[in-house]
Amino acid sequence: MNEEKINILTMPGLSVDMETAGGMRLTASGALGAACRPALKRINERLREEKPVRVDGDTVIASTWLPPIPGKVFNRLIRAEVSCAMGKYVPETVSIEITRECKCNCEHCTVSEGEGEMTTDQIKTMIDQALDMGAFIITFTEGDPLLRDDIIELVEYVDKDKAIVNIFTPGTEMTPETATRLKDAGLHNLLISIYSTDPAKHNQTRRLEGAYNWAVDAIRMGLDAGLLVTMNTHASPERMHELPGIYELAGELGVHEFSIWESVAKRYGDPVISEEDRQVLLDMHHTLNQPGPGPRIFTSSMFESEMLGCMAGRRWAHICVDGGVKACPYMPFEFGNALEENGLPAAWKIIRSLEDFKERRNLCMMQDPKFLVNLDAIPEDSKSKYSYMGILK
Secondary structure (H helix, E strand, O other), rough: OOOOOEEEEEEEEEEEEOOOOOOOEEEEEEEHHHHHHHHHHHHHHHHOOOOEEEEOOEEEEOOOOOOOOOOHHHHHHHHHHHHHHHOOOOOOEEEEEEOOOOOOOOOOOOOOOOOOOOOHHHHHHHHHHHHHHHOOOEEOOOOOOOOOOOHHHHHHHHOOOEHHHHHHHHOOOHHHHHHHHHHOOOEEEEEOOOOOOOOOHHHHHHHOOOOHHHHHHHHHHHHHHHOEEEEEEEOOOHHHHHHHHHHHHHHHHOEEEEEEEEOOOOOOOOOOHHHHHHHHHHHHHHHHOOOOOOOEEEEEEHHHHHHHOEEOOOOEEEEOOOOOOOOOOOOOOOEEOOOOOOHHHHHHHHHHHHHHHHOOOOOOOOOOOHHHHHHHHHOOOOOOOEEEOOOOO
């Protein structure tokens, strides 16, 4: 960057500049400057204290979970954070289940029970609604998006001036040609989970023989195609000891980021990680993100406790394969259906009207005992989602 200060966003009441002398720092001025300074402070801390995923000329990718800085999508992030700071929460991330099909049969899969899935046009409508509401991250997920014939068309459809596009896949369907087509279609980030460095344990989690080798090969294909690639894993009480080894594997493969998501409860009393375990994750985040070899690390503990708080129903909305809307993939309550009149905006309005989502929570709601007591009201035979009515307030 040749200039010492670059304006990256100007809107009524707000100007955001990037200062480049001696490193990168975002500053805000104008009547709305105070509203967005907390968000800019968090971003500046990442830029100053932690290694970025990648620097491409005049563009910085601080995390695979964030849009490039500067850029039009990043400008939407700033606008969304200003809106949130003023009390008008925006579903910044919208994840969409686009198929039930998957070779794997994971116990932790959140795909809805039932039959059928949305058409191409219906999914495009969901994307349009999300972007109109201010979303800047669209994530395709559940079961395996690569099993939809229209996946390239859907990735292409997302306006890249408005949102980055992510795909979660177990990797069983990846080919070099598919990886290249995804890159050409504008995919921002390919996300593939590895649950253990022991292939047998990973295969057991996926309930599919050969799943480990397919996942590793898919990671390599994504990298060879020039995609950003994130290796994900789940932290649970019984898996904590495996995290260092999985991170080492991520480094050997050369992924851009290693993302750790904490396992959540399905019922009140289910085991979740302890505060001591959570501190281990935070220590990993701070230590491994210092300048040096190895991929950047992302932890939901850091993101949802110290940075933004639980995102469910505040900055995140999830659309199920049948159009049902949840506050996040892990919460079993449904707040409407995106295929009905007013769709996603109507469901989001319901979520934002409930007291449970009013205040910031520094703990994932699906790990918070005070919230998990609500799950006892859900019938035992309800597998993935249940109406919020009569339960949440």
